[in-house]
Amino acid sequence: MIEASLSPLWVSIKTVLVATAITFFLGIIAARWMARYSGRFKSLIDGLFILPMVLPPTVVGFGLLMLFGKNGPIGMLLDNIGVTVVFSWPATVISAVVVSFPLMYMSARGGFEQVDIDIEDAARTLGASEWKVFWTVTMPQAWPAVVSATILAFARALGEFGATLMLAGNIPGKTTTLPVAIYFNIQAGHMDQALVQVLIVLVISFASLAALAYFKGRTKNANTIRV
Amino acid sequence: MLEVKVKKALEGFDLDVDFSVNKEILSIMGPSGSGKTMTLRCIAGLVKPDEGYIKLNGRVLFDSEHGLCLPARLRRIGFVFQNYALFSHLTVAENIAYGIKNLPQRVVRERVAQLIELMHLPGLEHRYPRELSSGQQQRVAMARALAPEPEALLLDEPFSALDTPRRERLEYEILQLQKFYEGDILFVTHDLTEGYKLGSRIAIYENGRIVQCDRKNNVISTPVNPTAARLAGVKNLMQGYVKSVSDSRVEVFIPELGMPLKVINKQNLSLTENQEVIIGIRPEHINIATGGRDNVIPCQVNEIIEGAIDIRGRDNIIPCQVNEIIEGVIDIHCHLYSSADEARKYTIEMISPRSSSPDICEGHTYDFYLPPEHLIIVPASQDNSA
Numbered sequence: 001m002i003e004a005s006l007s008p009l010w011v012s013i014k015t016v017l018v019a020t021a022i023t024f025f026l027g028i029i030a031a032r033w034m035a036r037y038s039g040r041f042k043s044l045i046d047g048l049f050i051l052p053m054v055l056p057p058t059v060v061g062f063g064l065l066m067l068f069g070k071n072g073p074i075g076m077l078l079d080n081i082g083v084t085v086v087f088s089w090p091a092t093v094i095s096a097v098v099v100s101f102p103l104m105y106m107s108a109r110g111g112f113e114q115v116d117i118d119i120e121d122a123a124r125t126l127g128a129s130e131w132k133v134f135w136t137v138t139m140p141q142a143w144p145a146v147v148s149a150t151i152l153a154f155a156r157a158l159g160e161f162g163a164t165l166m167l168a169g170n171i172p173g174k175t176t177t178l179p180v181a182i183y184f185n186i187q188a189g190h191m192d193q194a195l196v197q198v199l200i201v202l203v204i205s206f207a208s209l210a211a212l213a214y215f216k217g218r219t220k221n222a223n224t225i226r227v
Numbered sequence: 228m229l230e231v232k233v234k235k236a237l238e239g240f241d242l243d244v245d246f247s248v249n250k251e252i253l254s255i256m257g258p259s260g261s262g263k264t265m266t267l268r269c270i271a272g273l274v275k276p277d278e279g280y281i282k283l284n285g286r287v288l289f290d291s292e293h294g295l296c297l298p299a300r301l302r303r304i305g306f307v308f309q310n311y312a313l314f315s316h317l318t319v320a321e322n323i324a325y326g327i328k329n330l331p332q333r334v335v336r337e338r339v340a341q342l343i344e345l346m347h348l349p350g351l352e353h354r355y356p357r358e359l360s361s362g363q364q365q366r367v368a369m370a371r372a373l374a375p376e377p378e379a380l381l382l383d384e385p386f387s388a389l390d391t392p393r394r395e396r397l398e399y400e401i402l403q404l405q406k407f408y409e410g411d412i413l414f415v416t417h418d419l420t421e422g423y424k425l426g427s428r429i430a431i432y433e434n435g436r437i438v439q440c441d442r443k444n445n446v447i448s449t450p451v452n453p454t455a456a457r458l459a460g461v462k463n464l465m466q467g468y469v470k471s472v473s474d475s476r477v478e479v480f481i482p483e484l485g486m487p488l489k490v491i492n493k494q495n496l497s498l499t500e501n502q503e504v505i506i507g508i509r510p511e512h513i514n515i516a517t518g519g520r521d522n523v524i525p526c527q528v529n530e531i532i533e534g535a536i537d538i539r540g541r542d543n544i545i546p547c548q549v550n551e552i553i554e555g556v557i558d559i560h561c562h563l564y565s566s567a568d569e570a571r572k573y574t575i576e577m578i579s580p581r582s583s584s585p586d587i588c589e590g591h592t593y594d595f596y597l598p599p600e601h602l603i604i605v606p607a608s609q610d611n612s613a
Binding site: 126143 | 316
C-alpha cells in the first residue's frame with residue numbers, strides 16, 4: 001500500500017523539479033525583458049504571460065490539447081519526429097510549466113523593476129558588459145524576489161491538477177502525479193492512500209512556504225540603502 | 228580634453244550643446260529640467276544623442292556622421308550619480324574594486340587601499356553601503372568611479388542629499404582631487420556657491436542650451452541674460468528701457484520705480500535708445516545713501532530677516548571674498564519697497580551686514596543707493612545664443 005502511495009510522489013518530484021528549472025529560466029528571461037520593455041504591446045504581452053494564472057485549469061488544459069494534440073500545430077510538428085506529447089510524462093512537465101510560469105514571471109519582474117537603473121548604469125560606466133551587469137548587479141539586486149518567485153512556482157507546479165489530467169492523463173507510474181492520484185484514490189474509495197498523499201503534499205507545500213517566509217525575513221531591508 | 232557637441236530631442240525641449248573641458252572642472256548650472264543630467268548621460272554613453280560628436284583626448288566616443296557610438300563600458304568615463312547608485316549587495320572594498328576586476332589581484336588590492344585612504348574611508352572596507360552615512364556613501368561612489376582611472380569624471384549633483392558640513396568637506400576634497408587627478412571633470416549642480424567654488428569655468432544651461440560658458444568670474448560679474456543673472460545670484464531684476472547711452476554710461480528708465488537708474492555697461496553690450504533691457508543688482512551691493520542724488524531710491528523697510536551669514540555661504544560668491552567665511556556674523560536681510568508711489572509698490576531685496584547699518588528699523592524710510600558699477604544690465608529678449 002505504501003508503495004502504491006509513493007509512486008505518484010516520485011512522478012511528482014521528477015515533474016516539479018524539471019518544471020521549476022524550466023520555469024526559472026523562462027520566467028527570468030521574460031521578466032527581465034518586460035521589466036525594461038516599454039513598447040506598444042507591453043500590456044498585451046503582459047496579459048498573455050499572466051493569463052494561465054487566472055484561467056480555469058480546464059481551459060488551460062483544453063488550450064494545451066489544442067496545441068499539442070495530434071492535429072495541433074506543435075503536436076503535428078513533434079509527430080514528424082516521432083514524439084507524442086499527449087498522455088506522456090513530458091506532458092506533466094509542460095502543464096506544470098505553463099501554470100507556474102505566471103507566478104515566476106510576475107514576482108521576478110517585480111524584482112527586476114525594483115532594481116535602480118542608475119545602479120546598472122554605474123556598472124556599465126565601470127566597464128561591465130550587459131551580461132556582466134545582469135549577473136553581477138541585476139540578479140544579486142533582484143535575488144530575494146527571484147528566490148520567492150522560484151519557491152512560489154515550485155509550490156504551484158506541485159499542486160497542478162486540472163491541466164495535467166487533461167494533457168497527461170492518469171497513467172500510474174508515468175503521469176500520475178500526487179494531486180491526480182489523490183483524486184482517483186478518493187473516486188475509488190481508497191481513503192487511506194489518499195490521506196497519505198494529502199499529508200505528503202501538505203508537508204512539502206508547507207515546508208516551501210515556510211522556507212519562503214524565513215528567506216523573506218532574512219533578506220528584509222538587506223537591499224535598501226539608507227540615504 | 229573632452230569635446231562635446233551634441234543634439235538630442237527630448238520631451239519639452241531639445242538638448243543642443245557645444246563645449247569643451249580641458250584638464251579643469253567645468254560647473255554646469257541651470258534650472259532643473261534644462262538638460263544638465265542628460266548631457267552627462269550622453270557623454271557617459273548611457274543615452275545616445277541624435278547627432279553630433281563626443282571626443283575624449285582625441286578618441287571619438289560618438290560621431291553621428293560616421294555612425295559611431297562606443298558603449299559606456301569602453302568610454303573610460305567615471306560617473307558619480309546623485310543617489311550614489313552603490314551596489315548594495317557588495318562591500319565598500321568590493322564596490323571600489325568592481326571596475327578593476329580585470330587587473331591582477333595585487334594591483335586591485337593596492338588601488339583599493341589607496342582609494343580607501345584617499346577618500347577617508349579606512350576601517351569601512353568590509354561594511355555594506357547601508358551601514359554607512361550618506362557622506363561616506365558618496366565617498367565610496369567617488370572612489371569607485373576613480374578606481375579604473377577614467378579619463379573624465381562626471382559628477383551629477385553629487386552633494387544634493389548631504390547636509391552643509393559634509394557637503395563642504397566633500398567640496399574641499401574634490402578640490403584636493405585635482406592635485407593628482409589629471410582628467411576632465413564635469414560637475415552638475417544647481418547651487419551657485421558650489422558651482423563657483425569647484426569650477427574654474429561655469430556653463431549656464433537654459434532649456435537644453437548653454438546660454439553662457441565662461442570663466443567663473445565673468446559668469447558672476449557679467450551674466451548675459453536674465454536666467455544667467457538669476458543663477459549668478461543677481462536679484463532685484465527690473466524691466467526698463469534705455470533712455471540714453473554715452474560710452475559705457477547708460478541711463479535706464481524703470482517704469483515700476485518711475486525713475487531712471489544709471490548703469491555702467493561693463494559687458495560693452497551694444498545698446499540703442501528705447502531698447503528693452505533688464506537690470507538687476509545683488510542684494511549685498513545695495514547700501515544706504517550717504518549723499519548724491521543719482522540711483523537713490525527712498526524705500527520703506529518692510530521686513531528685516533536676520534540670518535547667519537555663513538549658513539549658505541552666500542557672501543562667499545562675491546569674487547573678492549572667496550573662501551572667507553565669517554562665522555557668527557549676522558546679516559540683515561531687508562525686504563524694501565519703494566515708497567515713491569504706493570500704487571507702484573516694488574519690493575527690493577537687500578542684504579547688509581548688521582555692523583554697517585546698525586539702526587535700520589522696520590517701517591522706517593531710508594534712502595537706498597544702487598551703485599551704477601554694480602548694476603547688471605542684460606538684454607530683455609531671450610534669444611541670446613552666446
